[in-house]
Each structure stands twice: as C-alpha cells, then as structure tokens.
Amino acid sequence: MEFEEFSRPEWRLMSQVSRPSRYCGSEWRPHEKVSWDEAKLRICLAFPDVYETGMSYYGFQIIESFIHEQSKFYLADRVYCVWPDMEELMRRENMPLISVEHRKPVKDFDVLAFTLPHETSYTNILTMLDLAGLRLRSSERNKNSPLVIAGGYGAYTPEVMSEFIDVFCIGEAEALLPELLPVLENMLGHSKISGFYGKSHEKLSQEISALSNERDKSQLNVNNHRELSLPGFDVKGHEGSSSQKSGSNVNNREELLREIAKLPGFYVPLCHHEGEVITRQITQKFHTLHSMIIPSINIVHDRAAVELFRGCGRGCRFCQAGMVNRPVRERSVEEASQSIMDIINSTGWEEAGLMSLASCDYSGIETLIDELADTLNDRHVKLSLPSLRMDGFSVGLAEKLEGLRSKHGGITFAPEAGTQRLRDVINKGINEEMIIKCVKEIFSRGWEHVKLYFMMGLPTETEQDLDAIANLSYQVLKLGRAIGRKRASVSVSVSGFVPKAHTPFQWERQNSITELQDKGRRIKSLVHDRALSIAYHEPEQTFLEGVLSRGDKRTCNVILRAWEMGARFDSWTEYFNLQRWLDAFEQCGLEPEEFTRERDETEKLSWDFINVGVDKNFLLRERHNAYNQKLTVDCRTGCAGCGLKCKK
Ligand code: SF4
DSSP states (O other): OOOGGGGSTTHHHHTTSSSGGGGTOOOBOSSOOOOTTTOSEEEEEEESSOHHHHTTOHHHHHHHHHHHHHOTTEEEEEEEOOOHHHHHHHHHHTOOOBOSSSOOBGGGSSEEEEEOOOGGGHHHHHHHHHHTTOOSSGGGOOTTSOEEEEESGGGGSGGGGTTTOSEEEOBOHHHHHHHHHHHHHHHHOOTTSOOOTTSOHHHHHHHHHHHHHTSOGGGGGGGGGOBOOOTTOOOTTSOSOOTTTSOSOOOSHHHHHHHHHTSTTEEOGGGOOTTOOEEOBBOSSOOOOSOOOBOSSOOSSOSEEEEOEEOOOSOOTTOHHHHHTOSOEEOOHHHHHHHHHHHHHHHOOSEEEEESTTGGGOTTHHHHHHHHHHHHHHTTOEEEOSOOOSSHHHHHHHHHHHTTSOOTTOEEEEEESSSHHHHHHTTOOOOHHHHHHHHHHHHHTTOOEEEEEEEESOTTOOHHHHHHHHHHHHHHHHHHHHTTOTTOEEEEEEEEOOOOTTSTTTTSOOOOHHHHHHHHHHHHHTOOOTTEEEEEOOHHHHHHHHHHHTOOTHHHHHHHHHHHTTOOOTTSTTTOOHHHHHHHHHHTTOOTHHHHSOOOTTSOOTTTTEEOSSOHHHHHHHHHHHHTTOOOOOTTTSOOOOSOOOOO
8 A cells, every 4th residue: 555645755855843743735536536637726725823723713624615616617626734843854955835635836826815814923934835846036036926815904004015916805715716716717827828928929919818708607607706995985096896907918016916907905115005994805605615625634623524604793892803804794594504514514513613803792592592402412423512602591501512421621702801890891781789699600511611701901900900810710719609609710811912003992001910910920929819810921922913014014024024034923822022122123123112112193094095084084983982981882772874885
C-alpha cells in the first residue's frame, strides 16, 4: 500500500516540527476535486492562523462551498499559516507555501483570498505572502503574482493593511463574489489558455470568447444571491454595477485592478480616489451548507455548524459585529433543520453548533430544537449554542440541548458590566432582576458551575463599577450555595475594552496597559473564595488589538517593521512580544497612543469612507445616549433608525 503523502517533498520536514498533522492535509471533502488543469479560475483561500484554528472558522467553509457552487470549473483550495518552527524549516529548505488540497505553490493560483479575522493575525499575513514568494507590498507585485484580496472584519478598517492587500471585499461573500468571479474568470481565467499575460490582444480575445461560450450554465443564476443594496443604501462613489464594463480586453495588472475598483463593494487602495465611498454589499439569501470538510485532526471547534441568522438587533454599543452585520436576516427553520441533518448525515459529526451572533434570539429556536431533539439524541449528536442570553428562556434552552448529558461543563453568560448603570451605558439590555432570576434557574436545574464574562475600561467606568464585578460574582456564588449546590463555583473572565470602528464607541479612548493591569489587580484583590476564580486577559495584547483596530495607512509600516523584527502569531501569548511592537512604532516615528486616544467627534476617521450602512449620525446619537444611560430598543421590536432603512 502506498500513501500519496509520503512522496511529497514536504513530508521529510514533518518529523522535525510540532504537530505535523496540521500540514498533512488528509481531509475528507464533500466536493469532487476540481482538476487543476481544467480549472478556469484557481482561488486559494488563506487563513492567517494555524490549521486547527482556521478549520474551525465556519465562514471559510461557506466561501469555499459557495465558490464551487458557482461553477464546476472554479477551483477553491485553502492555505493556513505555518507555525514558526515550520516557517524556519521552509526557509532553510527554500520550500514555498503550498495549498492544502492540491498541494500547489500558493503563488501559482490566480487569487489569494485572505480572511481578516482579528488584528493580531496581521503579521501572519506577511509571513504567508513571503513564504509564498510574493512581494509584500501591493505596489511592488507584478502581473505574475496572484491577486491578493481580503475580506472579513478587518476589511472594515482597511487602511491598516492597505499597503499589502490588492483588493478589500466590503460585505458578504454571497453578494460580492457573483460580481467578482466572472470578472476574474474573464481577465485571469486560463484552463486551456494558460499564461494569460503576455498574449497578443487579438489571440486573447478569441480565446476568452471561446471559453465564455462553454462556461458552465450554473453561473447564470448567481445573481439570485445578490442584493445590490437595501432600500436606503446609497451606493456612493461608484457609477453603478459594472459587470458589463468588466472587459475581456484587459491585459495588465493595473487594468485588472481598475476594473475591480468599478464594482460596488470593492476597495482597491491603488486605484482609490479621495472622497470615494465604498458601500458594504449584503445578501438576503445566504448560502446553505449541506456538508462540510472533515479534518483528520482535532480542531478548535470540532463540529458541524449551521448559521441561523445574520446580523443582530440588540444594539450593544461596544459590539462591532452587531453594527456591521445589520440588519437581522433569518434562515427558515426548515432550511436550518435540513442543513444540520444533511451535514450530520454526510459527515458523522457528533456535535452541531447553532451559529449566530445571539442564537437564542432566533425566532424559530424552540421549534428547531423540538424538531431535531429526538432524532439527534437517538444518534448521540449534541446541539450547542455558542452564546446564551441571561434569562430563564435561555437556561431552559440550554437544558434541552444538554438533554441527559452531564452539566459539569458549566454554563456561560456575559453580563459585560458589574453595575446596572454601566450595563445601561453599553445598552446591554439586561437588569439585576433578570440576572438573579437567571442564576437561580441555572443552579436549581442542576448546574454547579457558572462562567461570567465582563469588560473593564468601558466608557464612563468608575471604581464602583469595577468592584461591582467582584460583588456580582460573589452574589452568583452565594445564590448557588443557597440553592443547595455545595460545590457551586464561578469563574470570571475580564477582558479589556477595545473601542472598535463603526460602533458608537469608535471615538472613545482606550485604557492604557497600566490602567488595565491596575483594574485587573483591583478586581482580583476583592476575591477571597476558592470557589470563585478571576482571570483577566493580557492587557498587552488588548493594547495591540486597539492600536491596530483603529489604525490608518501609517500602521502598515509598523506592521511590516514588527514582522521584520520577528513578530508572529501575536494572538498567541507564547509568541507575543510587546517590546518588539513598541520598538517598531519608535522606528517608524509613531506613538502607539496616537491610535488609542479619544477622537474628536468632528475628526475625519480613517474608516469613514467605508459605508457599512449604519449612519455616522446614528453612532453619534448612540454615543450620547450612552452618556445619558438611555437605552435603545432592540431593532427587531422597533426600528432604532440606524440608517439602513431596512423597514419601510
Ligand atoms: S434600520 Fe432599524 S430595523 Fe433595520 S437594522 Fe437599522 S435599527 Fe434595525
């Protein structure tokens, strides 16, 4: 018996690195492998973290499946960042970064499509570009380089990485890709016309027109996915959709970038004009998975997943995801249920996650769980909710999901702030009474362990608010004991608040490292019970996250300098080195505090030209509401007037 893996050149490196299994690529895939030679467009999806983390990212599987659905001639492969030990070996052996499925050098693809999940992954993007053999700066890459595109949360503050990315995709893949892919196919597509660049114009036109005729008919339907703009969405700065404008007569990189820049929702730094606004593109019909790729190793979230809805109407003022994913769009119960069953049937997974920003808010949640509970229980498949609301309803749901399983794992809630005053400032929408009632429900239904998440450094926070984190946690513990749970325990996690772009708190000052350290120590000093543990997230990493999340073009040089000095995997505490970053800032002549300071409300912000649909005046109004502790309605119960005008 012969294993294909053993003959690969990278195999001999495996015995010298930690967790070699993350590079094996021995996965089960639901789709037929698209032939490299027959593919008309080759896209490599890139995740800037290790395989186990990237494979747990649901959005990646959605995009891959969606691309394959557009045409059987579109090839979508993946690549993840390699751990520093592997990086060192690859450099020593002069081995390029290769894709997971086709084991092809990344530089041989037409498109390298990054997801930007969080700011502390940015240096890994540079590692991946470099290992792929590509120039780091977009302006230095030539026609032989794949087009480097990026989407995800980081794309909403694109200037921070604008020197390195050719095209930022602003919005949802289902809305953006049906516009982009045909353009790329026309301009980069090869299959039988390998080596696009350098051909005579005439020859090229003939070949492209022949290829267009034989293009898979499934592409004709792709625009069903597209919602060009919601009522009230003003697509400024673009002169309409330019599918027709995307020509087949383009034969250099500059023209390709210019063509893409004409499409709504794409920010091309090299072609951008002052004053041009890029508007987020969204879909009403989001892609449904019927199967998923199964890794051969344990990954962070080893489970099937289904997205119940997009968006969130709660309006928590600190939450970027809640603002940039509006409005709420739900999948039908039938579709969600079918998707879960199809994935479970085809993969054999023993857990299915009901994914969304606040899954308990899904209007069909009870029906869905009732519909699936018996079948999944019989098959020993567990359903899980990633987040719970602090109310009896959620506790009831959690119990239903646990079924007869043990409750040892505990139950997790996020009150976010210790006092009612501060919870009102952030528009959390829960009060003391709800918390107490919820905690009583938890302990009386048999749980013994509760996990609570809080933030420190929130706007208007006082010492009283910090002390209240410890007091509330004590109160929860006491309630558990009073209900008869002798082994009741509470673990509390406190993280530093990072003001994010496109939220009502985008103008706020972020606490310094010292302030957060002092606050963390203060809360800890108030806890003297072994059943109550308090941990606070590394303030140094929070600081870097804050610096990069509200950065501008100047931060590109800092990221590059930090990377040159060895910055890798900055979200991993074992690799994060604050001093390296401080040195990078100093060498670039910048103060990091420039990016964590409070902004004047009239100041131009580096992300202002990205229109996520939520009006800047709404964000300002919400900021002032926060100072007045004025609550804003959940927009599923009444429109808060955010500017999207999704309700007539
Ligand atoms: S327009 Fe109203 S309902 Fe729609 S997302 Fe904004 S606040 Fe919510």
